[in-house]
Amino acid sequence: MIHVENIHKRFGEEEILKGISTTFDKGKTNLIIGQSGSGKTVMLKCLIGLFKPEEGRIYYEENAIQDMDDEQQRSLREEMGMLFQGGALFDSMNIEQNVMFPLRMFTTQKKSEMLERVNEVLSRVDLENVNKKFPAEISGGMQKRVSIARAIVNRPKYLFCDEPNSGLDPKTATLIDNLIQEITHENDITTVVVTHDMNSVMEIGEKVVLLKNGKLAWQGTNSEIFKTDNEDVVSFVYSSDLFKKIREVQLKKQ
Amino acid sequence: MKYLRDIGSYFIMIKKVFGSFTKRSVLRELIFKEIDDLIINSLGIVAFISFFVGGVVAIQTALNMDNPLIPKSLIGFATRQSIILEFAPTFISIIMAGKVGSFITSSIGSMRVTEQIDALEVMGINSLNYLVFPKIIALSFYPFVIAIAMFLGITGGWLAGVYGGFTSTTDFAAGIQDSFIPFHLTYAFLKTFVFAFILATVPSWQGYYMTGGALEVGKASTNSFVWTSVIIILANYIITQLLLSS
Numbered sequence: 052m053i054h055v056e057n058i059h060k061r062f063g064e065e066e067i068l069k070g071i072s073t074t075f076d077k078g079k080t081n082l083i084i085g086q087s088g089s090g091k092t093v094m095l096k097c098l099i100g101l102f103k104p105e106e107g108r109i110y111y112e113e114n115a116i117q118d119m120d121d122e123q124q125r126s127l128r129e130e131m132g133m134l135f136q137g138g139a140l141f142d143s144m145n146i147e148q149n150v151m152f153p154l155r156m157f158t159t160q161k162k163s164e165m166l167e168r169v170n171e172v173l174s175r176v177d178l179e180n181v182n183k184k185f186p187a188e189i190s191g192g193m194q195k196r197v198s199i200a201r202a203i204v205n206r207p208k209y210l211f212c213d214e215p216n217s218g219l220d221p222k223t224a225t226l227i228d229n230l231i232q233e234i235t236h237e238n239d240i241t242t243v244v245v246t247h248d249m250n251s252v253m254e255i256g257e258k259v260v261l262l263k264n265g266k267l268a269w270q271g272t273n274s275e276i277f278k279t280d281n282e283d284v285v286s287f288v289y290s291s292d293l294f295k296k297i298r299e300v301q302l303k304k305q
Numbered sequence: 306m307k308y309l310r311d312i313g314s315y316f317i318m319i320k321k322v323f324g325s326f327t328k329r330s331v332l333r334e335l336i337f338k339e340i341d342d343l344i345i346n347s348l349g350i351v352a353f354i355s356f357f358v359g360g361v362v363a364i365q366t367a368l369n370m371d372n373p374l375i376p377k378s379l380i381g382f383a384t385r386q387s388i389i390l391e392f393a394p395t396f397i398s399i400i401m402a403g404k405v406g407s408f409i410t411s412s413i414g415s416m417r418v419t420e421q422i423d424a425l426e427v428m429g430i431n432s433l434n435y436l437v438f439p440k441i442i443a444l445s446f447y448p449f450v451i452a453i454a455m456f457l458g459i460t461g462g463w464l465a466g467v468y469g470g471f472t473s474t475t476d477f478a479a480g481i482q483d484s485f486i487p488f489h490l491t492y493a494f495l496k497t498f499v500f501a502f503i504l505a506t507v508p509s510w511q512g513y514y515m516t517g518g519a520l521e522v523g524k525a526s527t528n529s530f531v532w533t534s535v536i537i538i539l540a541n542y543i544i545t546q547l548l549l550s551s
């Protein structure tokens with residue numbers, strides 16, 4: 052479980068996060084949604100400690116990261132897996148070395164055991180026969196999937212994904228969404244996913260947090276999101292014609 | 306004010322480099338890779354430049370010696386002195402600031418802009434130790450490069466002197482042994498070590514703390530060359546003042 056309390060984040064004059072409080076539950080896929088530029092990535096980077104909020108506190112279970120020293124933060128981070136919006140694969144390493152990296156750093160496994168695990172996660176993201184290629188030699192969507200494989204390879208307790216399925220075709224996107232949810236349930240971990248994909252919200256939105264202009268506009272589950280009359284939710288969710296029609300159908304049913 | 310902050314951030318970086326250490330087996334591999342990239346890959350250009358500049362130093366000395374009272378061994382002497390004292394340690398280091406320095410800045414800088422450094426940090430790795438420490442260790446082999454530069458520079462001077470008809474091998478050999486002060490070698494290698502540390506850390510610092518995108522990586526590399534060479538020149542001045550002028 053991760054709990055945030057009233058976090059504020061500024062860049063220069065501009066206040067990007069304006070006092071957000073919420074909880075991301077253990078064993079659930081928690082989604083942060085919102086328009087482009089609403090502060091989702093900044094929020095995620097605050098959670099993982101890459102940005103330091105000027106105000107507010109972030110708790111991992113009972114412990115606030117603001118109270119931890121460098122060493123404690125470091126060992127907490129060994130339990131995190133993160134998928135960056137741009138992938139952030141190490142371009143001096145091939146795919147296999149990229150995915151193996153967390154294992155090499157933090158486990159004492161034998162090479163063959165590591166390799167077995169690497170191939171296991173690569174096949175879960177539907178990637179085979181790319182082991183020896185370099186990040187520059189595979190497509191953007193493939194890079195994203197490798198990056199997910201790297202994030203989950205060492206069985207993290209906290210998984211963070213910044214737009215895991217942007218740039219993927221609908222079929223692969225669904226595969227990735229389901230994979231993230233499976234892993235969350237299997238290992239009972241806390242997962243936070245940033246997305247603006249309504250499909251993902253429907254598929255895996257066990258808890259959904261809507262950000263608007265750096266404020267928390269709404270939170271609830273994916274079944275609630277289609278029922279609420281909250282203005283911000285309605286304007287975000289029903290911006291596309293397809294979802295407008297779905298809503299009309301739903302309203303008629305009631 | 307900005308410069309003070311820059312200097313502060315440099316020393317904070319150095320402190321963090323020696324903070325929490327990367328796993329040993331991984332570090333060893335990184336060090337070998339850096340030796341290859343930074344040392345082995347520089348040998349060709351260093352050898353080429355040293356050899357020919359050594360030759361030119363000998364020819365210049367010979368051409369400027371029109372007084373018959375000056376012994377012919379002066380060519381060897383002057384070549385040795387200028388190569389050991391300044392050319393090999395300082396001039397080659399400036400060239401390395403261009404070659405190795407911009408390589409370090411652009412590789413670390415592009416890791417910064419593509420969030421690879423953030424990825425390391427999120428995994429709980431001390432990215433400064435991971436990235437910079439192996440470079441410092443690799444560049445501690447830099448004095449070997451300079452030794453090669455000294456050797457080839459003097460060889461170049463000898464060949465140019467003899468084949469250009471300016472001196473004989475006997476005269477040249479006498480010249481390079483003439484009033485040799487061993488402390489000059491100590492001085493030269495001492496400053497080489499200091500330059501090696503500057504070459505490893507200043508470009509890393511420029512790359513690590515850069516912000517922006519691919520365009521800024523290019524700018525940072527240029528800046529890095531300016532900073533590194535200015536600092537090398539200043540350090541050279543200070544070390545020379547301290548060690549030789551007493």
Ligand SMILES: Nc1ncnc2c1ncn2[C@@H]1O[C@H](COP(=O)(O)OP(=O)(O)OP(=O)(O)O)[C@@H](O)[C@H]1O
Pocket residue numbers: 062067085086087088089090091092093094136247
């Ligand atoms: N390092 C930074 N320095 C200054 N401003 C920043 C920085 N990172 C983000 N911002 C600003 O914060 C705001 C929110 O950015 P953020 O990346 O969180 O958006 P987002 O919700 O993730 O959008 P998207 O869906 O497009 O990824 C933007 O206005 C951006 O300019």
Ligand SMILES: [Mg+2]
Pocket residue numbers: 091092093136213
């Ligand atoms: Mg974003």
